[in-house]
Amino acid sequence: xxxxxxRIGVVLKRKTKKMDQTVLFSNIVSKNYxxxxxxxxxxxxxxxxxxxxxNNKGKRCGLVSFRELxxxxxxxEFIVGYYRANWSFKEALFSVFSWHNxxxxxxxxxxxxxxxxxxxxxxVMKVPHVADLLSIFTRSILTSAEANVSHNSKHFFLETTKxxxxxxxxxxxxxxxxxxxxxxxxxxxxxxSMFCLLSSSICHLFSCxxxxxxxxxxxxxxxxxTTMIITSFFPPIYYIFQCDPLWQYVYLGGITSMGxxxxxxxxxxSLSSGKFRxxxxxxxxxxxxxxxxxxxxxxxxxxxNPNRDTILAYESxxxxxxxxxxxxxxxxxxERLKPGWFDLxxxxxxxxxxxxxxxxxxxxxATILFLEYRDRVGC
Numbered sequence: 315x316x317x318x319x320x321r322i323g324v325v326l327k328r329k330t331k332k333m334d335q336t337v338l339f340s341n342i343v344s345k346n347y348x349x350x351x352x353x354x355x356x357x358x359x360x361x362x363x364x365x366x367x368x369n370n371k372g373k374r375c376g377l378v379s380f381r382e383l384x385x386x387x388x389x390x391e392f393i394v395g396y397y398r399a400n401w402s403f404k405e406a407l408f409s410v411f412s413w414h415n416x417x418x419x420x421x422x423x424x425x426x427x428x429x430x431x432x433x434x435x436x437x438v439m440k441v442p443h444v445a446d447l448l449s450i451f452t453r454s455i456l457t458s459a460e461a462n463v464s465h466n467s468k469h470f471f472l473e474t475t476k477x478x479x480x481x482x483x484x485x486x487x488x489x490x491x492x493x494x495x496x497x498x499x500x501x502x503x504x505x506x507s508m509f510c511l512l513s514s515s516i517c518h519l520f521s522c523x524x525x526x527x528x529x530x531x532x533x534x535x536x537x538x539x540t541t542m543i544i545t546s547f548f549p550p551i552y553y554i555f556q557c558d559p560l561w562q563y564v565y566l567g568g569i570t571s572m573g574x575x576x577x578x579x580x581x582x583x584s585l586s587s588g589k590f591r592x593x594x595x596x597x598x599x600x601x602x603x604x605x606x607x608x609x610x611x612x613x614x615x616x617x618x619n620p621n622r623d624t625i626l627a628y629e630s631x632x633x634x635x636x637x638x639x640x641x642x643x644x645x646x647x648x649e650r651l652k653p654g655w656f657d658l659x660x661x662x663x664x665x666x667x668x669x670x671x672x673x674x675x676x677x678x679x680a681t682i683l684f685l686e687y688r689d690r691v692g693c
Contacts, residue, residue: 375405377414386525392646393661394654398522406520415657419518422667426674427511433678434504437497495688499552500681506545507674513538514667536580536594543601544573546677547608550629553684554612557693565608572601595644602636621683628680632673639669 379395380388387399396415398406410420517531547569555561576597609629616622643666649656 375401384525386528387522390646390649390661390663392649392653393657396657400524401522403520403523406523409522410519413658415661416518416522418659418664419667420515422664422671423511423518424515426667426671427508427515429671430504430508430511430674430678434501434508437500437504493692495553495556495685497685499548500685502548503545503677503681506541507678510538510542511671511674533581537577539598540573540576540580540601542674543598544569546674547605549681549684550612551608553688554616556688558615561608561611569601569604572604576601592644595640599637599640602633619687621687625680625683628676628683632676632680635669635673635676639666639673642666642669 377396378399380391380393380397383397383399387397393415396413398409398414398416401409410417410424513531513534517535521528521531547566551565552562555565579597580594613622613626616625619625642662646662649661
C-alpha cells in the first residue's frame with residue numbers, strides 16, 4: 315500500500331505531464347497561427363508592392379508641376395503645371411492627342427508643316443516640264459508650217475520672200491515666249507520652312523523623354539530656326555538680282571555665313587539653357603536685320619515692278635510677325651503676369667509659334683509675286 319506522499323507525487327507527475335502536453339499543444343497552435351500570420355503579412359506586402367508599382371506606373375504617365383521637374387526641364391517658371399517628365403517614346407508620341415502644356419506648341423507648328431507641305435505639292439504639280447514646253451512649241455511651229463504649205467503651196471514654192479516673212483514671225487513669237495524662272499530657290503525656302511516647323515513639333519513632343527534626347531532635340535530645333543531664316547533669303551535675293559549675279563553671291567553668301575556661325579554657336583550645350591534665351595533671340599534677330607541692306611537695294615532695283623507695293627506689304631508683314639513673335643518669346647508675356655493661368659493655352663511660346671507661321675505665309679505670298687514677275691520678265 316502506497317503512502318500518501320507517493321500518491322501526491324503521482325498526481326503531481328500526471329498534472330505536470332498534462333500541463334506539458336497543454337503547453338506543447340499551445341506552442342504548436344501558436345506556431346501554426348504565427349506561420350499563417352506570416353503568410354498573411356507576406357501576401358499583404360506583396361499586394362502593397364504591386365499596388366505601388368501600378369500607382370508608380372500610372373504616375374509615370376501623369377502630369378507634374380514645375381517643382382517636380384528634373385532640373386534640365388525647368389525653363390519657364392511662370393508655367394506652373396501640366397508638365398510631362400521622363401516619359402517613354404510611346405507615351406510621348408500618343409500624348410500628341412492629350413492635353414498638357416506642350417499640346418498647342420506641338421500642333422501650331424505641326425499644322426504649319428502640313429500647310430507648307432500642301433503648298434509645296436500644289437506648286438510641284440503646277441510646274442510645267444521642259445519637255446512639255448518643247449512639245450507645245452514644236453507642235454505650234456509644225457502646225458503653222460503645215461497650214462502654210464497646204465493652203466499656199468504655190469506661193470510657198472514660187473515666192474521665197476514669204477518663207478522669210480514666216481521665219482521672222484516665228485522669231486518674234488519665240489521672243490514673246492519667255493522661259494519660266496527657275497524654281498529651286500522657291501523650293502529651298504519651302505524645304506527650310508518645313509524642316510523648321512517639323513523639327514519644332516518633334517522637339518516639343520519628345521523632349522520630355524530624357525535629358526540626352528532633350529538636349530539633342532533642342533539643338534535640332536535651333537538648327538531648324540536658323541535654316542528657315544537662311545532659306546527665306548533665297549527667293550527674293552535670287553529673283554530680284556537675277557540679272558546681276560554678283561549681288562546674288564554677295565548677299566546669299568553673307569546670310570549663309572551668318573547662319574553657319576549661328577548654328578555652330580548654338581550647338582554648345584550651355585547655350586541651350588533658359589538663361590541664354592535673350593542671347594539666342596539676339597542671334598536670330600541679327601540674321602533678320604541683315605536683310606535690311608539687301609531689302610533697300612532690292613527696292614531700288616525692283617522700283618519698276620508693278621507688284622512693288624504688294625511685295626513690300628507682304629515683306630513688311632513678315633518682319634512685323636517675326637518681331638512680334640520674338641517679343642513674346644523673350645518677355646514671356648502673358649504667363650509672367652498671371653503664373654498658372656496660361657499653362658495649357660495662351661502662353662508666350664504658343665503665341666510665338668503662331669506668329670512664325672504667319673510670317674512664313676506672308677513671305678510665301680511675296681515669293682509667289684517674285685516668281686510671277688520673273689516668269690513674265692526675263693533679264
